Amino acid sequence: MVDEHGRVTTEGGHVLFFSLEMSAEQLAGRILAEQSEVPSDKIRRGDINAEEFERLAAASQELYKLPLYIDDTPALSVSALRTRARRLKSQQKLHMIVIDYLQLMQASPGSRPDNRVQEIAEITRGLKTLAKDLDVPVIALSQLSRQVENRENKRPQLADLRESGTIEQDSDVVMFIFREEYYLQRDQPARRDNETEDKFQDRAELHNTLLKESRNIAEVIVAKQRHGPVGTIELHFNGDLTKFSDLDTYHRDSDTNF
Numbered sequence: 001m002v003d004e005h006g007r008v009t010t011e012g013g014h015v016l017f018f019s020l021e022m023s024a025e026q027l028a029g030r031i032l033a034e035q036s037e038v039p040s041d042k043i044r045r046g047d048i049n050a051e052e053f054e055r056l057a058a059a060s061q062e063l064y065k066l067p068l069y070i071d072d073t074p075a076l077s078v079s080a081l082r083t084r085a086r087r088l089k090s091q092q093k094l095h096m097i098v099i100d101y102l103q104l105m106q107a108s109p110g111s112r113p114d115n116r117v118q119e120i121a122e123i124t125r126g127l128k129t130l131a132k133d134l135d136v137p138v139i140a141l142s143q144l145s146r147q148v149e150n151r152e153n154k155r156p157q158l159a160d161l162r163e164s165g166t167i168e169q170d171s172d173v174v175m176f177i178f179r180e181e182y183y184l185q186r187d188q189p190a191r192r193d194n195e196t197e198d199k200f201q202d203r204a205e206l207h208n209t210l211l212k213e214s215r216n217i218a219e220v221i222v223a224k225q226r227h228g229p230v231g232t233i234e235l236h237f238n239g240d241l242t243k244f245s246d247l248d249t250y251h252r253d254s255d256t257n258f
Contacts, residue, residue: 013095014067016088018081020104024070028063030242035059039240067093078126079108085134094136099127101141103162120164128170142167144176154183158223174224179237180214218244 019027033040036059038052048056071084081099088094099105105123113119124140131138143162148154156176161167168174189207191200218237222230236247 014069014088014093015096015098016069016071016085016094017098017100018076019070019072019100020074020076021100022072024072027070027072031063032056032059034241034243035063037241037243040242041240075104075106077106077108078123078130081105082126082130085130089134089136094134097130097134097136097138099138099140101143102167103143117164121166124164124166124170154178154180155219155221156223168224171224172226173222176221176223178219178221179217180219181211181217184211184214217247 017027022030029040029043032038033043036052036055038048038056042048042052043056069088073080085094085097102120102123107113107119107122108126111122113122127138127140144156144160145162148156148160155178158168158174161174184207189200189204191197216237216239218235220233220235222232224230234247235244237244
């Protein structure tokens with residue numbers, strides 16, 4: 001998401017980012033790490049050399065110039081978000097709205113949804129209406145159901161969208177990010193009861209092969225696209241920078257060298 005709004009702002013587009021989870025300072029730090037290619041943990045520790053400091057300073061100057069507006073007010077309602085977005089569009093320009101993330105929003109004051117599912121439904125309808133009224137794309141991040149963790153194939157599906165089917169219904173496009181490496185690293189094989197040593201070693205070897213092949217690879221799964229095809233796109237993922245980029249032969253070759 002940082003990559004996407006970064007691309008829009010560098011092309012002159014005005015982006016309004018509602019960061020309901022991270023503070024504005026935390027989000028800016030993540031953007032600076034991605035833009036300067038200095039790992040965020042090194043920035044937090046202050047453990048950077050002169051060359052990295054120069055890159056960080058240059059990225060800070062560029063970030064300051066970008067038409068990016070961050071609102072880190074927690075627990076915003078749909079009506080409050082709508083008011084702020086309309087105000088910005090009337091005063092400046094507005095080309096994209098980003099919300100991180102959907103489940104941290106609240107229903108508008110005065111509405112009385114009976115449960116959380118109804119509340120999420122009201123929120124998604126409100127965001128869809130806002131996108132039409134302002135004629136700008138609204139990108140809303142969403143949590144997934146914990147059921148994903150219990151499946152052997154952990155690639156997310158539309159049914160995994162948490163708390164409401166209206167997220168799928170009201171969205172023009174639904175995309176998931178999946179990293180097999182993430183799950184393989186957390187699911188190291190252990191020898192099973194009544195399993196021979198040879199079978200365990202075969203299973204462990206297969207696990208290590210899959211882990212090596214999935215290293216630094218992210219899948220962008222286009223699960224729904226109202227006016228276009230669905231499918232999967234592979235990207236290169238740099239965890240130190242939280243940065244996604246095009247996957248090429250160089251990345252594949254270099255990532256397999258331990």
